Amino acid sequence: MGEKTYRFVSRPYQGNLPKIEKLSDTPLKTVQIITEISAEVYYLNRLLWSVGIGIGVGALLSIIAGYALARRALIPIQKAWDKQQQFIADASHELRSPLSVVQGQTQLLLRHPDHTIEEESVPISAILKETKRMSNMVSGLLLLARGDSHEEVIICKPVRVDGIIKEIAQNMEPIMDYKQLRLQLHVEGTEFLINGAEDRLIQLFMILMDNAIKFTPEHGQIDLECVRQGKSVVVTVKDNGAGISERDLPLVFDRFYKGDSARDRGDHGAGLGLSIARWIVDQHQGSVHISSEVGHGTSVTIRFPMLVR
Ligand SMILES: Nc1ncnc2c1ncn2[C@@H]1O[C@H](COP(=O)(O)OP(=O)(O)OP(=O)(O)O)[C@@H](O)[C@H]1O
Ligand SMILES: [Mg+2]
The missing domain is CATH 1.10.287.130 (Signal transduction histidine kinase, dimerisation/phosphotransfer (DHp) domain)
Structure with missing residues (x-):
């Protein structure tokens, strides 16, 4: 066992301990109390160590957690x-x-x-x-x-998609004739109202028509369809052209991505058309789906929430 520790207290005598006073002939001047406090000191030291280790481990854990969280937070920025x-x-x-x-x-x-x-x-x-x-x-x-950067937003107002589709079909006639392509227009009904920006919608359908025309060889066919499905207006641009390979299909909406169909024909497009198309669809709270088979053609389906008056 190690050294013992004592606590020593000394106070001037105030005359309040008559029993002890009687034990001695000489008058009491000072009272001294001595207690052994080895156990208390031992436990206090242990407590001090535990608190110290606790603080150390806590600080280390917070540094590690902070570092991990900062790394996680940085992932999207990176x-x-x-x-x-x-x-x-x-x-x-x-x-x-x-x-x-x-x-x-x-x-x-x-x-x-x-x-x-x-x-x-x-x-x-x-x-x-x-x-x-x-x-x-x-x-x-x-x-x-x-x-x-959300600087470009579209100003929406009620627009008739069926009207836009018919206009596009009409405007496309000369180029379809030039490329000897057949355009099959199918607009089922009228008053297909959506909340949208007409100029952007025209741009969207032109992008799809441009691709269909570009990647469909002479004498091919393009189907332009506008129908109502439940509470949605559905526009489909379908061609029977080159098609898109399974490898390229998930990437065609990426900026600057040009698939085999474009590279094979030495196309000079930038690969931005479908990225812009997707942005326009998103701005209209719509959805876009593309399906394709090499050698058989491609179909792009766009769905907009219909405006019911
Ligand atoms: N109808 C289609 N038929 C076959 N391939 C298509 C069709 N539409 C798109 N693709 C493929 O998807 C790729 C991306 O299309 P996107 O419109 O974004 O770019 P692009 O037409 O090559 O260039 P840009 O539109 O900028 O002139 C095309 O390069 C092509 O490989
Ligand atoms: Mg294009």
Whole structure:
């Protein structure tokens, strides 16, 4: 056993202990009390240790938990950052090729300053085509970026989807004729009202029609359908063209994604059409579904909540 610990208390005598006073001949001046407190000190030391260890372990656990939570909280930020970096890299890549065409063709023009516009119509039209492509791409990118930051919102009012679909079918006739495609229009009923923005809806259906026309070979068929299903207006654009492979299908809504169908035909699209389409559908509280089979065609179905008056 180790050393013992005592507590020593000394007080001047105040004359209140007559029994003890009698035990001695000399008058009491001071009272001293001595108690052994080894056990108390031992337990106090143990308590001190326990509190110390508790605080240490607690602090360590809070640091670990804080670190883990911070890492978890950072995951979405990291993902958004990576996405943003990818977006910038893809955009720069996509803009580089039309820019180099413009640069090359302009240099070609400068070689013959005495040539007339007619003589140089080929490089001039190439420059025009590429600048148009760039301008389309930049406006698409701007729309998506503004949509991401919630700066771009659509102003909704009641619009008739059946009317828009019929108008699009009519406007598409010349290009369908040019590509020798057949357009089968099926609008079942009238007054298909939804809460939406007409210009954005036209843009949406044009994106789908553009894809259907682009990826369907001559003499193919495109079905444009607008029907009511319960409380929804359902628009379907179906073609019997190239189709989309199973590998590409889940990725076609990704920005800048171009599938085999686009690469095989050396298509110059930016791969933004369906990303914009999805944004427009989301803005209208709608849903979009795409199904496809290589060699048999593709069907895109869009569902909007119908406005009942
Ligand atoms: N109707 C379709 N038939 C076959 N493939 C399609 C069809 N629609 C889309 N795809 C595939 O999905 C990809 C993405 O389509 P999206 O409209 O986003 O881009 P894009 O048409 O290539 O370019 P952009 O629309 O920007 O001009 C296309 O590259 C193509 O591979
Ligand atoms: Mg497209």
